[in-house]
Amino acid sequence: MARYAMVTDITKCVGCQACTAACNAEWEVPAGLARTHVRSTPIAGTFPHLSSTFYVAQCNHCDHPPCVEPCPTGATSQLPNGIVQVDRQVCIGCGYCVEACPYQARFVNSELQKVDKCDFCAARLERGQQPACVNTCTAHAKYFGDLEDRSSDVFRLVYDHGARRVESQAVAVGPNVYYRGKPQHLELLA
Ligand code: SF4
Ligand code: SF4
Numbered sequence: 001m002a003r004y005a006m007v008t009d010i011t012k013c014v015g016c017q018a019c020t021a022a023c024n025a026e027w028e029v030p031a032g033l034a035r036t037h038v039r040s041t042p043i044a045g046t047f048p049h050l051s052s053t054f055y056v057a058q059c060n061h062c063d064h065p066p067c068v069e070p071c072p073t074g075a076t077s078q079l080p081n082g083i084v085q086v087d088r089q090v091c092i093g094c095g096y097c098v099e100a101c102p103y104q105a106r107f108v109n110s111e112l113q114k115v116d117k118c119d120f121c122a123a124r125l126e127r128g129q130q131p132a133c134v135n136t137c138t139a140h141a142k143y144f145g146d147l148e149d150r151s152s153d154v155f156r157l158v159y160d161h162g163a164r165r166v167e168s169q170a171v172a173v174g175p176n177v178y179y180r181g182k183p184q185h186l187e188l189l190a
Contacts, residue, residue, distance in 0.1 A: 002081045002146040003176075004120055006131070007157045008056045010181035010189075012141035015040065015054040019133035019142060026121065026132040030111050035059070035118045036133055043185050053181065055189050056133075056142070059084060059105040059118040060165075063174025067097040067106065075115075082176055083122055088114045102171040120144065147176075154178070166190050 015038055023029070023036040040052045065084045068076050075091035078084050086097075093113040098106040109116040121131035129135065134142045145152035157163040163180035167173075168190045179186055 001148070003148045004061065004082050004125075005145065005147045005154045005158070005176040005178060006058075006120065006134070007143040007154050007163045007178045007180060009141045009143070009157070009163075010053050010055065010179055010185065012139045013038075013054040013056060014139045014141075016138050018136050018138050019056060022132040022136035023118070026124075027116070029116065030109060033107050033109065033116070035116065041185075041188055043188060053185050053188075055179070057103065057105070058133075058177060059101075060103055060173075060175030060177045061118075061120060062176065066102065066173060067100045070096040070100045072096065083120050085119050085122065086115050086117065088112065091115050102173065103175070 017038045020034050020036050020038055024034060027035060029035060036056060036058045039055045039057055041055050042050045043053050044051045061082050061084050065078055068078060073090050073092055075087045076097050091114045093108055093115060095108055097115055106115055106117045124131060131144050134144045143153040143157060145154040147154055149155055157180055158178050161180055163178040164186060165175045165178055166189045179189060
């Protein structure tokens with residue numbers, strides 16, 4: 001069984017937001033909302049002479065997802081391959097899962113009145129395609145694959161090149177989106 005993960009290399013990300021645009025187009029996300037966010041994080045200097053890095057945020061498909069248990073209908077669930085999904089047919093838009101997510105990765109789709117978030121483009125995976133954000137990244141900074149597969153890019157980046165989870169003592173739920181970068185910069189993302 002696959003164990004899916006994504007890696008963003010923040011040393012390559014140029015902040016162009018092509019991933020956000022591709023994701024919004026793929027999933028018809030209403031204006032002003034997004035499943036994938038590109039955030040700028042200061043890493044050195046003082047205002048106004050700051051240098052920054054970019055942090056691409058999305059659902060982390062956590063090993064122990066705190067968004068599942070509060071769902072009163074069973075719409076939010078975790079698949080054996082690690083993907084945390086929302087069944088729109090079952091979701092009632094109550095938003096309990098939105099409040100439970102420590103990464104602010106969920107939102108209520110204002111057009112559907114259903115909760116929405118990244119699902120690693122599960123429908124594309126079924127067609128043998130990569131997630132839209134990975135497919136479109138102009139800087140080749142995003143990777144997706146199976147952490148159980150030693151030949152995958154994500155295995156190499158996590159186990160050979162030090163890509164790591166963004167966690168803190170307060171939030172330790174096993175996110176499966178990893179980041180590669182200088183350790184002092186990764187510390188700033190937690
Ligand atoms: Fe759930 Fe949030 Fe973790 Fe995604 S990042 S699995 S929405 S707790
Ligand atoms: Fe479950 Fe939908 Fe309510 Fe979230 S908004 S807790 S997925 S029913």
